Amino acid sequence: MQKLGDFKLPHFFNYPPYFTLQPVKDTREKQIQLWKELVVDFCRAQNIFIIELENDFPLFTNPVIERSLSHEAREVFLSALVSEGRAEWMDKGHRKCLILWHRIQDWADLILGFVKDNGLEDSVMTVEEIRSGTESRGTELHGVERSVLMRALKLLEHKGKLTIFKGASTDDEGIKFSI
CATH class of the missing domain: 1.10.10.10 (Winged helix-like DNA-binding domain superfamily/Winged helix DNA-binding domain)
Known part of the structure; x- marks a missing residue:
């Protein structure tokens, strides 16, 4: 199992298609759910509250499989957290996101x-x-x-x-x- 520091990454993190927004609705919903859980769990474990989309964020790139999330995918996953009340955009341009691992x-x-x-x-x-x-x-x-x-x-x-x-x-x- 791959780790990021002392954080254990889930198995899907090494599956290249999960770094590309999936076109099939059911697959995309599953993908979004997995990414939402990963972002919240990672931020909680690392005591991270703010993610800036323009800056490197360790979860959004996997050098082992040479994949990175597109800006669109990052925004989709974080927007899904926002719609659940688990995050908030800190600016109108959706460049900074406050992660609420607790409401x-x-x-x-x-x-x-x-x-x-x-x-x-x-x-x-x-x-x-x-x-x-x-x-x-x-x-x-x-x-x-x-x-x-x-x-x-x-x-x-x-x-x-x-x-x-x-x-x-x-x-x-x-x-x-x-x-």
């Missing part, structure tokens, strides 16, 4: 679990402490894309689970949990 509600649930597991129910933290503090090390919150974290925090604020306080800079934004 925003799931990120919010992870934050609540983190708060409860660490006994932070009535405490104050900065956004940066959640993203890169010692408490978050070893959790999926460590290194989370800031925009994803802020959306999950705002969802929790809307539900009355916390209050976000603006600081002098974005590094100083604080959160008061009230769970």
Whole structure:
């Protein structure tokens, strides 16, 4: 089985036709499903949140079989993730895509679990402490894309689970949990 770093690639990754958009509807649907799962699994394993279509992305090329996805195929696969709510285009030209290996509600649930597991129910933290503090090390919150974290925090604020306080800079934004 081929690997990309420590990530095990699925068997279809070595099958050249999967690097070309398939013309038959049923085959294309299967191809899109396999690529969607691969992109989400890889991004989650590698803690990747943003894919830029114009830049090299390790999954989109297989040097072993000398195949690369076309720009059109990349956009089709990522657009399929967008239509499921598993990704969002970050620009109108579809050049940058935010991968949501958890939906925003799931990120919010992870934050609540983190708060409860660490006994932070009535405490104050900065956004940066959640993203890169010692408490978050070893959790999926460590290194989370800031925009994803802020959306999950705002969802929790809307539900009355916390209050976000603006600081002098974005590094100083604080959160008061009230769970």
